[in-house]
Every structure is written in C-alpha cells, then in structure tokens.
Amino acid sequence: MANIRDVAKHAGVSVSTVSNVLNGRTDQMRAETLVRIQQSMQTLNYFPNRVAQQLKTGQAKMIGLLVPSIVNPSFAALAREVDLAAKKRQFRVLIGNTYRQIEEEEAFLDDMFSHGVRGIIVAACDIEKAHFARAAEQGMVMVNYDGRMPTRAQSDHYALDSVSMDNIEAGRMAAEHLIAQGCRRLAFATVEGMTPSRAHKIEGFLRAVQYHGLYREGMIIEGQAMAAYGDTEMTELGRALALKISQQPVFPDGIVAINDALGIGLMAGLHQAGIHVPQQISIVGIDNIPLAGLVFPGLTSIMPPLREIAEVMVDRLIERTENPDMPPEEFLFSPSLVSRQSVR
Structure with missing residues (x-):
C-alpha cells in the first residue's frame, strides 16, 4: 500500500507539500503542482481519508x-x-x-x-x-x-x-548503589549525542559522586556511534567502550551504563578483554530490559514502572x-x- 512518502517521490515534491494538499492548504500552491500530486495519488491508489472515515x-x-x-x-x-x-x-x-x-x-x-x-x-x-x-x-x-x-x-x-x-533520580540511584557497595572510582558510559533523558541521568550520577567527594575529570566515557545518537547500536557501542576502558592505565571499579543494552555490550567486551565483572568492575544499567536478567552475570539495573x-x-x-x-x-x-x- 502506498504511503505519503511514495506520493511525494512519484510527484517529485516534498512530503510536506503532499501534506499541505491532504490538509487543504493549497492556496499558495501552483496549480500544476497540485494537479501532479493529485494524479500521483490516483496512480498509486493512495486514499488517505479511508481510515479517517x-x-x-x-x-x-x-x-x-x-x-x-x-x-x-x-x-x-x-x-x-x-x-x-x-x-x-x-x-x-x-x-x-x-x-x-x-x-x-x-x-x-x-x-x-x-x-x-x-x-x-x-x-x-x-x-x-x-x-x-x-x-x-x-x-x-x-x-x-x-x-x-x-x-x-x-x-x-x-x-x-x-x-x-525520574531520570535524574535513576542516575543518582545507580551511582549511590555502586558507592554503597564499595566502589570509589566511578564512570558513566554513554554515547555521543545528548538527549534530555541522557543529560538528566548524567546529572543525577554527577550529583551522587560530588556529594560523596568522588568527582574526578574524565568520569563520562562516550562512544562514537555510526548513526546519530546510536539508538540501533547500543550493544556494539558497549563492547567498543569496554576495549577503550581496558586500555586505561587505571580503569574504574564501578560503571553506570546509560541503558541496559550498552551495559550488556560493556560486560561482553570486558569479558573478552579478560576483566572480570563484578570482581574488578561492577556495572549498573538503566531500564531493566528482560535480557538483563538472562545474561551472566545478571545485570543490576534501575527499573522504570513501565506498565x-x-x-x-x-x-x-x-x-x-x-x-x-x-x-x-x-x-x-x-x-x-x-x-x-x-x-x-
């Protein structure tokens, strides 16, 4: 079934131009453009109002x-x-x-x-x-x-x-748990490309380490995504960050991962590098996805009440x-x- 993008491509116009036709905003449109879009809709059997009716x-x-x-x-x-x-x-x-x-x-x-x-x-x-x-x-x-x-x-x-x-509280809670279990050299593992929720998690993490006097430079460790924000490649980014961490002269003893997928990739990468979780590095994820309880070791995570x-x-x-x-x-x-x- 054709969609609005197909109509736009067929008519040689932008999606927003087709949208203007669908929503009756044609007063500023050239007559030939309108006719071309209408003909494309007929050719592709695109009937946008069928479901609306x-x-x-x-x-x-x-x-x-x-x-x-x-x-x-x-x-x-x-x-x-x-x-x-x-x-x-x-x-x-x-x-x-x-x-x-x-x-x-x-x-x-x-x-x-x-x-x-x-x-x-x-x-x-x-x-x-x-x-x-x-x-x-x-x-x-x-x-x-x-x-x-x-x-x-x-x-x-x-x-x-x-x-x-509450993403600020999530970041703070993850850091506090690591600190309570004896971790003193903390890091936050994430991906380049800041979104509001990522910024709030980092803010909560930094509040906790500053409160306990554990702040140091370089605590935020970022991975470079192939695509913007890295939404489709979190486990691979975690694995890449593990290699980066394993090459540090002194690596952290506790890491908060921006989400569980990155945390799971991080654990896999550290295992490949010969670094033991949790004996050498403890890890906390955020989101508590189902896979967090199936990997070994099971990933400690901050859980939203998603339901x-x-x-x-x-x-x-x-x-x-x-x-x-x-x-x-x-x-x-x-x-x-x-x-x-x-x-x-």
Missing part, C-alpha cells in the same frame, strides 16, 4: 507511537506495554520508527493525520521541534515520553502531557482527544533498583 463510524480506534528505533530493547519494551494498555481500551497502536530524523518524524505525523489518528506518544524525541508544534496546532494530541515538560507546553496551541521516569507509565500515557491520550481543553500535566515516576550479580 472509518474512525468517524466508531469501527476503528487507533493511537500512534513514535520511537527512535524499535531495535533498541528499551523502546521495544515500551511498545509492548503501550500496545497492551491500548488493547485493554479497544485501541490499536501504529508505530513509527524514525531514527530521530526530521523527515521521518514529519512523514509519521502526516501519516497519522491521513489515517485519522489524533493522538500520539512521542518517545525520546525533541518535542519542541517545529513540526511537532505544527501538528499540535492542527489538532494532534501528544504525550511526551522520557522528557520533561517543554517550556512551551502552557501555550494555547501546544498543550501536551509529559510522562517520564504504569504506559497506562497513564494511553489514558491521557484518550482523555485529551475527547476533551482538548484539559490542562497539560507532568507525570514523573520514581525508579527502583533491581539487584543482580553485576555489582560486587
């Missing part, structure tokens, strides 16, 4: 979920919980895999409009980008996941909810779709520690 009859209910990469186990776990929460309310979930690329995010938003979807969960993306603001102004209800409330959230046309684990988070996000989407005048709210969930064998 079905929605009006009450025969289908859908919400959208935009994630950077479903390959990342953290986002896969989120998608599962959102899907389960939606099904309990007789809704289905359409997932957009955008790799944090603006064109893909814009295309996903346009696809949601064309399918009649009026509520989406935006996971771990910069919700203050212009295309999200435009979507909100056009009536799209959004929940911002894994980020704090945007500064523009109180504006008349940009009201949205923010739902997240409760998903329930709130789906409920708020449905409620705000039915009542757009509801004031925006921020929901911040406390993390918890799941202790396994990766910490001495």
Whole structure:
C-alpha cells in the first residue's frame, strides 16, 4: 500500500507539500503542482481519508507511537506495554520508527493525520521541534515520553502531557548503589549525542559522586556511534567502550551504563578483554530490559514502572482527544533498583 512518502517521490515534491494538499492548504500552491500530486495519488491508489472515515463510524480506534528505533530493547519494551494498555481500551497502536530524523518524524505525523489518528506518544524525541508544534496546532494530541515538560507546553496551541521516569533520580540511584557497595572510582558510559533523558541521568550520577567527594575529570566515557545518537547500536557501542576502558592505565571499579543494552555490550567486551565483572568492575544499567536478567552475570539495573507509565500515557491520550481543553500535566515516576550479580 502506498504511503505519503511514495506520493511525494512519484510527484517529485516534498512530503510536506503532499501534506499541505491532504490538509487543504493549497492556496499558495501552483496549480500544476497540485494537479501532479493529485494524479500521483490516483496512480498509486493512495486514499488517505479511508481510515479517517472509518474512525468517524466508531469501527476503528487507533493511537500512534513514535520511537527512535524499535531495535533498541528499551523502546521495544515500551511498545509492548503501550500496545497492551491500548488493547485493554479497544485501541490499536501504529508505530513509527524514525531514527530521530526530521523527515521521518514529519512523514509519521502526516501519516497519522491521513489515517485519522489524533493522538500520539512521542518517545525520546525533541518535542519542541517545529513540526511537532505544527501538528499540535492542527489538532494532534501528544504525550511526551522520557522528557520533561517543554517550556512551551502552557501555550494555547501546544498543550501536551509529559510522562517520564525520574531520570535524574535513576542516575543518582545507580551511582549511590555502586558507592554503597564499595566502589570509589566511578564512570558513566554513554554515547555521543545528548538527549534530555541522557543529560538528566548524567546529572543525577554527577550529583551522587560530588556529594560523596568522588568527582574526578574524565568520569563520562562516550562512544562514537555510526548513526546519530546510536539508538540501533547500543550493544556494539558497549563492547567498543569496554576495549577503550581496558586500555586505561587505571580503569574504574564501578560503571553506570546509560541503558541496559550498552551495559550488556560493556560486560561482553570486558569479558573478552579478560576483566572480570563484578570482581574488578561492577556495572549498573538503566531500564531493566528482560535480557538483563538472562545474561551472566545478571545485570543490576534501575527499573522504570513501565506498565504504569504506559497506562497513564494511553489514558491521557484518550482523555485529551475527547476533551482538548484539559490542562497539560507532568507525570514523573520514581525508579527502583533491581539487584543482580553485576555489582560486587
């Protein structure tokens, strides 16, 4: 089935230009461009309003979920919980895999409009980008996941909810656990490319080490991703960082990983380098993905209450779709520690 990107390519225009046609914004468009797009839609049998008409009859209910990469186990776990929460309310979930690329995010938003979807969960993306603001102004209800409330959230046309684990507390809790178990030379392993949630985890980590007088230069160890932000390559990045750490003259005795996938890759790389976890280096991950309890040694991790988070996000989407005048709210969930064998 053709989508909006296929129409744009066939007509030789941008996705946003096709979106303007779908949403009736053609007053500034050249007549020949409009005709070319309409002909492309007919040629490709692209009928964007078909599902929207079905929605009006009450025969289908859908919400959208935009994630950077479903390959990342953290986002896969989120998608599962959102899907389960939606099904309990007789809704289905359409997932957009955008790799944090603006064109893909814009295309996903346009696809949601064309399918009649009026509520989406935006996971771990910069919700203050212009295309999200435009979507909100056009009536799209959004929940911002894994980020704090945007500064523009109180504006008349940009009201949205923010739902997240307390990432500052997650970073602090991970560092505190390592310190309590006797670690004194700590490090935080992450990937280049800062997002709000990553910055908050690092902030919490630094608060803990500074409080205990353990701060030193070079505590943040970053890996270079092949693609921006490294969402699809976390385990490989962890393995590469392990090699980097093993070559240091004095390596850390406790490491907080930005997420479990990177932490698992880190453990595999350290094992290959002949460094024993947890005897020589203790490791704590963040997210508590299912694989964390299956690897050896089991990865100690900071766990978000993902099921409760998903329930709130789906409920708020449905409620705000039915009542757009509801004031925006921020929901911040406390993390918890799941202790396994990766910490001495």
